Amino acid sequence: EIIECLEALKSSESTSFQQVKQVHSRIAESHVLCRDSRIANLLIQIYGSLGCLGEVYCIFKTLHRPSILSWNIVLAAYAQNGYLEETKSVFDRMPERNIVSFTTVLSAFASAGFIDSAKEVFETMPERNVVSWNAMLTAFSQQGHLEDAQILFEKMPEHTAVSWNVLINAYAERGVLERAQLVFENVPQKDVYCWTIMITANAIKGNLDSASKLFRDMPQHSIVTWTAMVQAFGENGNIQESLNYFSKMPERNSFAWTALIIAHIHGRDLDGATRTFRNMPDHNIVSWTAMIHAHAECGSIDGAKAVYDTMPERNVVSCTAMLVAYSQAGHVDTARRVFDSMPLYNVVAWNAMAAGYAFQGDLWTARMMMRSCPERN
């Protein structure tokens, strides 16, 4: 019963920390945790996917002689949350490693942008399977190394649906639609991912007719496919069609609702965006931030501020949205106050603040901001 409950939490994408914590404490009371490694593994994995690495560590350290499976789950928890140093140190401390451990580290290097290290792991790992090849393929594709990706793809001993999808997506993301299309036509067994990638590829280029045709031709739709259509028409300002797809969705999640909010923003429909926001069953930080943007885009700086003050939590993105709202309304000093109050910075935040000064003609301060930014892209 406990395992079923945990499996459900794991597969749901709207699992909250509170829910997990609740189940966790129930389990802790019954003392099964230290005896059943499957339960511990599941808990670690769920906490990992929520980014709660403190809990991950706490549970892991209670295990006596953790299996390689448990080690791998912890490794993935750090890797998938972007903690490269911790990933490396867990990897070094592992009593034994298998192909999954190596592939996890490979992906960690790749997402941190260290393509050479990723390549080194790939070349030196004791054995490789199709997942490791796919991970390496993804690494090249994320860095935009399309030639390397293509060569690797041709060298692979076998292809899975993922291999084809990664390659298509690599071309699609770089705007090489013709190549993407060409590869797409050669895919032996197209899965939902594959079709959805092509829909998005066409939508980016504004080929909404092709996107619609793909949608009609594909055998199955997932919630992601539907959301891609909502987004495709929304991005191009067609609220009607966007709404049309949204209304026909068999189920909706926060991604779909937020995509619809954004559609209204592109159509300059603040009331529509607000209505959509009110109708959604739950709000998260992304939908709240979208509403800051909605008010800002429609010229309602007070509305943006009201949203900003009301939202239950904020992050770099939402603070930056508020900052930009002020700076576009001509209130650079207020924007600066938001900037100074931010708990965390990234390149976008620095860039946005610099741009705010630049647009006002204050190039001196803009340059100062750029110089102070610890990171460039």
Added chain:
RNA sequence: AUCCACUAAAAACGAAGAG
């Protein structure tokens, strides 16, 4: 060998389009 690793959808800056 179905508890671990690889692929698709939503928020902020920039990338010609804050005249």
